[in-house]
Amino acid sequence: MKCRELADFLMDYVSGDLPAESRSHFEFHLSKCKNCHEYMVQYEITIKAGKIACDEMSDEMREIPDELVKAVLAARGKA
Amino acid sequence: MANVRDNLDWMASATPVDDEATLVAQLRAGDERAFEQVVRLYGGRLLAVARRIVGTEEDARDVVQDGFLNAFKSFKNFEGNAKLSTWLHRIVVNAALMKLRTRKRKPEQSIETLLPSFLDDGHHEERFKSWDEPVDKVMERAETRELVRKQIDLLPEGYRTVLVLRDIEGLDTEETANVLGLSVNATKIRLHRARQALRTMLAPHFRSVAP
Numbered sequence: 001m002k003c004r005e006l007a008d009f010l011m012d013y014v015s016g017d018l019p020a021e022s023r024s025h026f027e028f029h030l031s032k033c034k035n036c037h038e039y040m041v042q043y044e045i046t047i048k049a050g051k052i053a054c055d056e057m058s059d060e061m062r063e064i065p066d067e068l069v070k071a072v073l074a075a076r077g078k079a
Numbered sequence: 080m081a082n083v084r085d086n087l088d089w090m091a092s093a094t095p096v097d098d099e100a101t102l103v104a105q106l107r108a109g110d111e112r113a114f115e116q117v118v119r120l121y122g123g124r125l126l127a128v129a130r131r132i133v134g135t136e137e138d139a140r141d142v143v144q145d146g147f148l149n150a151f152k153s154f155k156n157f158e159g160n161a162k163l164s165t166w167l168h169r170i171v172v173n174a175a176l177m178k179l180r181t182r183k184r185k186p187e188q189s190i191e192t193l194l195p196s197f198l199d200d201g202h203h204e205e206r207f208k209s210w211d212e213p214v215d216k217v218m219e220r221a222e223t224r225e226l227v228r229k230q231i232d233l234l235p236e237g238y239r240t241v242l243v244l245r246d247i248e249g250l251d252t253e254e255t256a257n258v259l260g261l262s263v264n265a266t267k268i269r270l271h272r273a274r275q276a277l278r279t280m281l282a283p284h285f286r287s288v289a290p
Contacts, residue, residue, distance in 0.1 A: 003203045004201040007203075007275075011267065011270065041209075042207060043275070046278040050247060052215075052218040053218065053224040064143075068122065069118050071144055072143070073114060075148055076151055
């Protein structure tokens with residue numbers, strides 16, 4: 001397996017969907033190639049960072065503009 | 080939308096309602112103040128969800144408004160098995176997907192330049208510098224979380240929506256494919272490319288914060 005193929009199979013590998021035979025080729029390459037290992041680590045961090053960034057509970061994400069509140073309530077009154 | 084993430088801890092813990100049953104009873108009774116309370120309690124989070132899916136503030140506001148109106152009209156269907164926040168979240172995700180479907184499709188932007196490139200012998204062209212700092216530590220910083228959200232928003236729509244629905248909203252591949260009118264295979268390819276593109280976009284920032 002080359003780095004190019006490893007990149008193609010990465011999603012299936014991290015989700016556990018890669019068939020056993022391909023997985024062993026994948027892991028063998030990974031054990032020999034630091035660059036691909038680093039790429040996989042960064043790919044997994046990217047997924048996790050997206051989840052954390054969008055799940056966070058900052059005050060900014062809790063705010064709803066007052067005009068939107070009024071618009072929703074006015075629209076409800078008309079419905 | 081049965082598979083939308085059931086465990087919406089972020090919303091439940093962000094908007095503590097001491098007595099949801101009382102609020103629900105007030106809503107059922109048509110109490111005007113209860114409707115306003117619900118909009119103020121959950122609206123900000125729902126607006127953030129809608130923004131991530133539809134990508135523009137104007138459309139996100141329309142989605143939230145439509146979502147609340149749908150929720151208020153169908154409130155009799157709320158059985159109380161789910162949390163009110165979870166039920167509202169599902170309605171707003173559906174309203175956002177409806178907005179996407181009615182939108183005129185724009186020409187797809189290419190993300191080729193954000194994907195890894197390879198030499199003729201199959202090796203990566205780039206040597207990846209390590210992201211040393213643990214992701215949980217990096218993501219403790221509000222500015223980093225904001226940066227990641229902004230980079231997600233910069234992804235072309237066809238890639239952003241797949242990434243948001245799969246990785247953030249927790250839909251499975253089949254459901255994502257179904258709501259976006261894509262094949263399962265095309266959905267998987269888009270998700271993989273979206274993640275790869277986002278990795279490339281985050282790389283300069285994640286490297287720079289590493290010690």
